[in-house]
Amino acid sequence: MVDFIQRLINILGASAVMTDTHETKPYLTDWRGIFQGIALAVVFPKTSAEVQMVVRLCIEHAIAIIPQGGNTNLTGSSTPEPIGQQIVLSLKRLNQIRSVDLENQTMTVEAGCILQHIQEKASDSGFLFPLSLAAEGSCTIGGNLATNAGGINVLRYGNMRDLCLGIEAVTATGDILHSLRGLRKDNTGYDLRNLLIGSEGTLGIITAAVIKLYPAPINRCAALIAVNDYSIMVNLLQELQRKAANELCAFEMMSRASLDLTVQHFPQFANPIFKQSSHTLLIELAEFSTESRSSQILEDVLGKALESEQIEDVLVSTSLTQVKQFWGVREHITLAQAKEVANIKFDISFEISRIGDFITHTCDLLCKSYPGIRIINFGHFGDGNLHFNMCPPIGSDKSFLKTNEAEIHRIVYEQIEKYQGSISAEHGIGQLKRNDLEHHRGPTAYKMMKQIKHALDPQNILNPHKVLL
Ligand SMILES: Cc1cc2nc3c(=O)[nH]c(=O)nc-3n(C[C@H](O)[C@H](O)[C@H](O)COP(=O)(O)OP(=O)(O)OC[C@H]3O[C@@H](n4cnc5c(N)ncnc54)[C@H](O)[C@@H]3O)c2cc1C
Structure with missing residues (x-):
């Protein structure tokens, strides 16, 4: 591995290859502190060409790559696993706003740009970039694309998918997909941009995107x-x-x-x-x-x-x-929930007409089985998205959820199925929900997803075992 690390340093420079375990720790743990992993190094490329060289080197050495932006996801999707050989590839330093096109109302941004900086740049130009979520001061546009982030303005502007026109990405075979165009109509074969959006770093490493701007409200x-x-x-x-x-x-x-x-x-x-x-x-x-x-x-x-x-x-x-x-x-x-001793989180969605029945019925079942349980239910009601979370009864400690988590999970998932909802509205699958995906989506959809993954990443080098088992 000494040779591998040295070659990383040759590509990126010593200051862009972090191996000290004290320094790498924050990159190996998720935002909620549930998942912990290991990595040979955390690397910080500054250009798409550097990302490509790192991918090619990893292919040669059969080292997996975990793409990471702001590491604010809530599913463990950017945390490496505790076994295996992998690196974390942080996009943080690939963070230039390449251009603003006022006539076409677009901006071309690199993957590591912080969402809030993009909003500010749009505002300085007299426009609005409408994606908005509580982690906007630290999440990156690459992470927003890779998770198809939602947030508070989906009702009017749609998800991240609806806000992106073009994409540049390094593929799992070490090529660069150059598709950084601001076209609003382009029916030329399969939609590769939309395949990468929401793929949680498992199909390609997004290095830049063309995003849509909107008139700013007065x-x-x-x-x-x-x-x-x-x-x-x-x-x-x-x-x-x-x-x-x-x-x-x-x-x-x-x-x-x-x-x-x-x-x-x-x-x-x-x-x-x-x-x-x-x-x-x-x-x-x-x-x-x-x-x-x-x-x-x-x-x-x-x-x-x-x-x-x-x-x-x-x-x-x-x-x-x-x-x-x-x-x-x-x-x-x-x-506020992060300050509690423990919590279980469900990021789920329903057709709007079914939300009320789901909440009433499921709260009833949970409160009967677990008196005193605190159901922290909130969310983007307008687009059918609930953050249906639980904290232990006051006075209970961590062990309450540990003992009951599996059964609470079963009750909630049964009701999601009954009311025909989704087990992940906007946070994705990551590690947290990968065991549930096949059952939820059904065997045909799951098989198709596996076929896509295998076709685009035959060596299973990009974020392995995230989303799909
Ligand atoms: C307080 C709080 C509030 C939140 N509110 C919302 C909300 O309202 N709506 C919502 O949708 N989410 C929300 N989230 C979740 C999170 O902020 C989003 O998922 C965000 O889009 C993640 O961006 P990130 O840069 O932190 O990505 P990371 O967490 O670093 O990575 C997320 C996933 O994307 C992959 N990835 C990252 N960058 C790239 C890249 N350049 N190319 C390919 N793959 C990449 C990673 O491998 C991982 O699978 C919230 C999180 C917190 C902590």
């Missing part, structure tokens, strides 16, 4: 709504979509337990409205022209709902500072 308006009934949430969503389809950006739901936990750890976000109902909705409308009537629509729709006693209370923002304050609580739920 104003934002948000509301917190106290509500007790899921069917009313669906009605409100439909009503707002009818009246302000193009302006409705976010429709988020937070359960009382998720808010209580967040306020307990981050008291600065406390708001009396949280105490008035079993759930609070956070919705946002954006205004794109001075003629926009979105705040008026919001007030009309919510005023009527209040009058007819469908909702308990409502608080409409009066300034951008207040909009940000409203979002603070939503963005801190995951961080």
